[in-house]
Amino acid sequence: MKKINEICCIGAGYVGGPTMSVIASQCPEINVTVVDINQERIDAWNDADLNRLPIYEPGLKEIVAQSRGRNLFFSTEIDKAIDKAQMIFISVNTPTKTYGKGKGQAADLKYIELCARNIARVAKNDKIVVEKSTLPVRTAQAIKNILQNTGNEVSFEILSNPEFLAEGTAINDLLNADRVLIGGDETPSGQMAKEALSGVYEHWLPKEKILLTNVWSSELSKLVANAFLAQRVSSINSISALCEKTDANVQEVSKAIGFDSRIGPKFLQSSVGFGGSCFQKDILNLVYIARSYGLNEVANYWEQVILINDYQKQRFADNIVTSLYNTVSGKKIIFYGWAFKKDTNDTRESAAIYVADALLEEKAEIVVYDPKVSEKRIYADLDYLNTREPTENRRLLKVVKEPIEATKEAHAIAILTEWDEFKNYDWKCIFHSMLKPAFIFDGRRLLDTEKMNEIGFKYYKIGES
Numbered sequence: 080m081k082k083i084n085e086i087c088c089i090g091a092g093y094v095g096g097p098t099m100s101v102i103a104s105q106c107p108e109i110n111v112t113v114v115d116i117n118q119e120r121i122d123a124w125n126d127a128d129l130n131r132l133p134i135y136e137p138g139l140k141e142i143v144a145q146s147r148g149r150n151l152f153f154s155t156e157i158d159k160a161i162d163k164a165q166m167i168f169i170s171v172n173t174p175t176k177t178y179g180k181g182k183g184q185a186a187d188l189k190y191i192e193l194c195a196r197n198i199a200r201v202a203k204n205d206k207i208v209v210e211k212s213t214l215p216v217r218t219a220q221a222i223k224n225i226l227q228n229t230g231n232e233v234s235f236e237i238l239s240n241p242e243f244l245a246e247g248t249a250i251n252d253l254l255n256a257d258r259v260l261i262g263g264d265e266t267p268s269g270q271m272a273k274e275a276l277s278g279v280y281e282h283w284l285p286k287e288k289i290l291l292t293n294v295w296s297s298e299l300s301k302l303v304a305n306a307f308l309a310q311r312v313s314s315i316n317s318i319s320a321l322c323e324k325t326d327a328n329v330q331e332v333s334k335a336i337g338f339d340s341r342i343g344p345k346f347l348q349s350s351v352g353f354g355g356s357c358f359q360k361d362i363l364n365l366v367y368i369a370r371s372y373g374l375n376e377v378a379n380y381w382e383q384v385i386l387i388n389d390y391q392k393q394r395f396a397d398n399i400v401t402s403l404y405n406t407v408s409g410k411k412i413i414f415y416g417w418a419f420k421k422d423t424n425d426t427r428e429s430a431a432i433y434v435a436d437a438l439l440e441e442k443a444e445i446v447v448y449d450p451k452v453s454e455k456r457i458y459a460d461l462d463y464l465n466t467r468e469p470t471e472n473r474r475l476l477k478v479v480k481e482p483i484e485a486t487k488e489a490h491a492i493a494i495l496t497e498w499d500e501f502k503n504y505d506w507k508c509i510f511h512s513m514l515k516p517a518f519i520f521d522g523r524r525l526l527d528t529e530k531m532n533e534i535g536f537k538y539y540k541i542g543e544s
């Protein structure tokens with residue numbers, strides 16, 4: 080395989096957009112074209128105003144500004160981009176199935192399959208196809224079957240190259256990756272394809288950080304990495320419940336165990352529960368695969384990580400109801416934050432959605448402020464749950480752009496996302512505008528306990544009695 084100089088990526092989302100922008104910025108001699116079926120999204124990627132890119136990610140707009148129009152292009156002309164490319168990344172979404180076999184657990188691969196069929200139809204010369212979306216193990220095999228049974232003379236190499244970027248730090252994670260994983264066939268042509276992709280990353284990463292494996296190890300490693308990370312969060316969250324019943328403080332426990340170099344300090348921050356497009360979905364995939372091989376003990380073990388996460392969200396909502404004298408009906412509760420973590424406008428599986436849904440069932444009146452999430456998104460998230468009529472969601476929940484004014488005559492504030500700006504609010508002024516007793520439910524352990532108590536708040540912090 081000669082050197083790669085034409086790359087195409089199908090899917091201009093949270094993964095495809097930032098990843099391709101970084102590749103283009105680091106490899107000036109490679110043309111990178113990102114395509115998507117969604118015209119609105121592509122228009123946003125091409126917007127002259129870089130503040131209107133479709134996703135918010137620190138450092139992204141600077142990188143897009145550097146390369147867009149030079150060797151980075153966003154387009155809806157999918158066939159043309161496939162035809163030109165030597166290497167095609169598939170980075171479309173793979174939601175959990177909402178119908179049929181594996182409903183609620185297995186990943187829906189229809190978009191992946193559509194992409195594969197499209198590539199098979201258009202390709203006139205050899206291509207390397209790279210799965211970038213997180214997928215159940217064995218998907219590469221399925222893609223290969225579709226591509227190889229098209230009847231033309233084109234030969235395809237399928238690689239698995241899972242993404243490890245975390246939202247909010249995507250650009251840094253890409254530029255300073257802990258490792259890059261490339262899975263492919265152990266045949267000479269498979270080896271060559273792996274080397275070709277490795278060559279792209281070697282523009283900015285040392286070769287020792289690029290791990291070459293077989294396809295299945297690579298696919299499975301992605302699921303396992305996310306399962307281990309999520310497991311740490313559920314582990315500490317389970318302990319937070321115990322801390323609240325005793326005089327232990329979860330922060331002190333995290334710190335004490337994190338000092339053990341075998342455990343390490345990261346991912347031990349207790350919270351209202353993990354969210355994001357990957358953790359839950361990847362664990363569900365792992366559970367589904369294990370179960371499909373009859374490994375029920377393994378499946379049950381990993382499923383528990385999700386059950387604890389659901390418990391944590393429910394516990395947080397229940398505690399709000401109990402603290403507000405067992406009824407929140409007609410009470411104004413302010414939500415600070417809707418995104419699944421700070422520095423992103425992504426809300427997929429955000430704990431805020433489920434906490435809001437539980438409180439709306441109790442007829443609370445919720446007012447949401449999030450610095451980056453749109454009103455449209457918030458209602459879409461709630462409507463998707465289908466718990467009540469959309470009109471009812473709009474009647475009971477309001478979205479505001481002004482966080483302080485919103486607190487007027489509120490009964491309680493719940494912190495759902497750890498946005499830095501919340502720390503610097505004038506909490507004395509907020510206290511004065513609220514009804515008394517004024518409650519704060521801090522699901523992110525963001526504020527200072529002593530200071531909040533001093534101001535006069537009834538302050539509840541996850542993991543402290």
Ligand code: UDX
Pocket residue numbers: 089090091092093094095114115116117120170171172173190191193194211212213214242356357
């Ligand atoms: C991620 C990852 O790729 C995946 O690993 C993870 O498991 C969940 O989703 P992400 O980039 O976050 O994808 O998803 P999203 O922001 O929804 O972007 C996917 C894009 O693919 C969308 O813009 C969609 O319009 C596009 N798409 C989807 C196509 O272009 N063609 C299709 O056939 C389907």
Ligand code: UDX
Pocket residue numbers: 242243244245246247305308312345346347348349350351352353354355356357358419420
């Ligand atoms: C994750 C993985 O980190 C990344 O490698 C993979 O490619 C995609 O999935 P992401 O979902 O973007 O990334 O965010 P991450 O930072 O991992 O956080 C996931 C969730 O866990 C967030 O809701 C976060 O608030 C929560 N979390 C994380 C905690 O509650 N406590 C912690 O200590 C860490």
